[in-house]
Amino acid sequence: MIGSNKKRRGSSGNESSIIDDRKNILTEKSDFFMREAYKTLRTNVNFSLADAEGCKVLLMTSSFQGEGKSITALNLAISLVEDGNRVLLVDCDLRRPKLGRLVQIARQNGLSDLLINPELLKETVCAYREGLDIILAGRIPPNPSELLGSQAMANLILSMRKKYDYIILDTPPVNMVTDSAVLAGRSDGVLFVVRANQSERGAVIHAVEQLDYVKAKVLGFILNGVSTEGASYGKYRYKRYGHYGYGRYKAYGYGYESAQPSSAGDVRTEENGASRVQTRTAETE
Numbered sequence: 001m002i003g004s005n006k007k008r009r010g011s012s013g014n015e016s017s018i019i020d021d022r023k024n025i026l027t028e029k030s031d032f033f034m035r036e037a038y039k040t041l042r043t044n045v046n047f048s049l050a051d052a053e054g055c056k057v058l059l060m061t062s063s064f065q066g067e068g069k070s071i072t073a074l075n076l077a078i079s080l081v082e083d084g085n086r087v088l089l090v091d092c093d094l095r096r097p098k099l100g101r102l103v104q105i106a107r108q109n110g111l112s113d114l115l116i117n118p119e120l121l122k123e124t125v126c127a128y129r130e131g132l133d134i135i136l137a138g139r140i141p142p143n144p145s146e147l148l149g150s151q152a153m154a155n156l157i158l159s160m161r162k163k164y165d166y167i168i169l170d171t172p173p174v175n176m177v178t179d180s181a182v183l184a185g186r187s188d189g190v191l192f193v194v195r196a197n198q199s200e201r202g203a204v205i206h207a208v209e210q211l212d213y214v215k216a217k218v219l220g221f222i223l224n225g226v227s228t229e230g231a232s233y234g235k236y237r238y239k240r241y242g243h244y245g246y247g248r249y250k251a252y253g254y255g256y257e258s259a260q261p262s263s264a265g266d267v268r269t270e271e272n273g274a275s276r277v278q279t280r281t282a283e284t285e
Helices: 015-023 032-048 069-082 099-103 111-116 118-124 144-148 151-161 179-184 201-213
Strands: 056-062 087-091 125-129 132-135 166-170 189-195 218-224 236-240 280-284
Touching: 015 099, 032 069, 032 189, 032 218, 056 069, 056 179, 056 201, 069 087, 069 099, 069 132, 069 166, 069 189, 087 099, 111 118, 111 144, 111 151, 118 125, 118 151, 144 151, 144 179, 151 166, 179 201, 189 201, 201 218
Parallel strands: 056 166, 056 189, 087 132, 087 166, 189 218
Antiparallel strands: 125 132, 236 280
16 A cells, blocks of 8 residues: 555646656655555565566556556665665556656657667666666657567567566556556566556456456555555554446547446455455545
């Protein structure tokens, strides 16, 4: 459960939401509960991949846009670096890239350019801070899914495994385009971001079913955007989400309209990462 003491306005990609997300980039001055949440996430990831040897490739995704996957991916990368790891964070959203604006780095070349011309590697990798490198999305191509599913992408991941302890792939929402499903098979595990009071139960289940269809290994779900204002140790009470149904969503590069409404209710977590997620938020007494 990832807390935030900054309110977030607007949808993904809006300048106001990016400014809000920048306020939540993990630093030594970040809220205590947020830092502890990422330490817990880091520990859980390490345990989930304890049997994996060498570099671990993590895929970060969500059901729809605006659920906080990019800021979560960045903060997890920072937390892993703080634990002594070398990390590569890759913006794999070749339709609506956000990471460059989030970290305020401008590069002409990015992932899309690199996949077409591997000789651009040195010009493409950005040193964000000691131990953390970033590859931005680059120019928006006409064929994102094909590029991400190409042999060039497989070769890039293979070569980067030799240089880093962790590679985090920040991918588009599962329910919007197929890009995440295309990449899922090339990762060691998927982390699924769910935003408090926003993510829809039916949408999450539908997205995880798609990941399950391509035999992706879903490591777990990250409950993002929980308010930490007034939080303290002690007893917690849990409050179920209210009723959620499918609605209409603006195009993520392409038109999308969701299907049938979902019913309300609590959904339990399953260890094998099947299509279930615990949709609960914590409130201190």
